[in-house]
Amino acid sequence: MTDITADTGSDALLQRCAGGDRAAFRALYDRHAPRLYAVALRITRQSSPASDAVQEAFIQVWRNAHQFDTVRGNAEAWMTGLVRYRALDLLRRAGPPMQSLEDTPEAPALTPLDGSADGRALRECLERLEPDRRKLVVLAFVEGFSHSELAARLAMPLGTIKSTIRRALASLRACLGT
């Protein structure tokens, strides 16, 4: 099969993986691996577990492509999940963070979200949140910080972190709808 172009959607590529199409699998990898590797690296902060997370995720992609539901599913979201949960597992199992608390990054600027319609919608909703809520959501998702890690890094009580995040998620859900 040689008819894969930049316009071939990731959902379609994934569907072709389900049919055993290795070229589609490679195209899917080439398209998403740089982003997914960066996601894993940001969470694990080391190349070895990040590589492990991406490798494991793509094995799952190939094996489970037939379970992907093109009607309801979103290939990018599915693959992102596979990588993130694996990276988070590796991070959590590795024990206490290797980084010092002083290294806690600032929440990154949200402008890159404007590159997609979904991203723009998410940015609009994030910007309606109070700044401290927005910061917690972004740091948690991008950096992979747990409730307790956020509490330690930001010197806030755990209960406050938990309730702030819950409220932030509820607001986001209301803002984004389905």
Add this chain to the structure above:
Amino acid sequence: MSEAAPDDDRAGLYVLGVLDAGEMQEIRRDAVQDVALAAAIEAWERRLTPLTVLAGETEPPPEIWDAVTSRLDGRLDGVLPAAAAPQPRRRPEGRDSRRGAGGRAVSAWRATALGAMAVAAGLAGLLVWRIQTPVQPAAPRLAMILPLQQTQGGWLVDVQPDGRITAVAQGNVSHAADRDFELWALADHATRPVPLGLLPVGAGRADLRPGNLPAQNFKLLVSLEPKGGSPTGLPTGPVMFGGDVIRPPG
């Protein structure tokens, strides 16, 4: 919090990534059974995935792709049915994580079938599928031999482009006298299988003309049914065997 349903609340925290390892595991386990929770996870994944652009892009080391392909090639080009593949040590975690991670909301039937296939991996022995997918009538036939943990039989199945199926029993596959093995096709993304006919045992052979093969890709499943086949048109007994439609590489 009263504004969010408990499922949605848990799903959001899971996808955000703030839970500890034990809590994540628990949610994954629950999502396998709980379709609403799985759907809530999927919805949160869709909402939050755009945030990944904030991590930027980093060229992955080439070893990743090499490792992926060598692992898949080491497993017969990766076309083993996922749930029936021998993964003795990793299977429980792997199943949980991909179901929860993917948040695939599956029908109860499908979940049951896949679960049964996982069980079958421990029971069934030799599975042989020889399939020509109707989607690519000109494609060469492929034979797949999937040796599992023990050898207890299976079938060599040949699917012709016109939908005729020849099934030859292998390895003295057998069942109780008041039972039959029934063959089913489960189309990709379908939630209900269609019955294709009864399978032979011993060293028998059967020519089936089901006339209802899915037009799209499908997998084959075998359930143990009362004599004469399922009375309901859907599997009523355990799904004992399964295999994916095999396509030629390239």
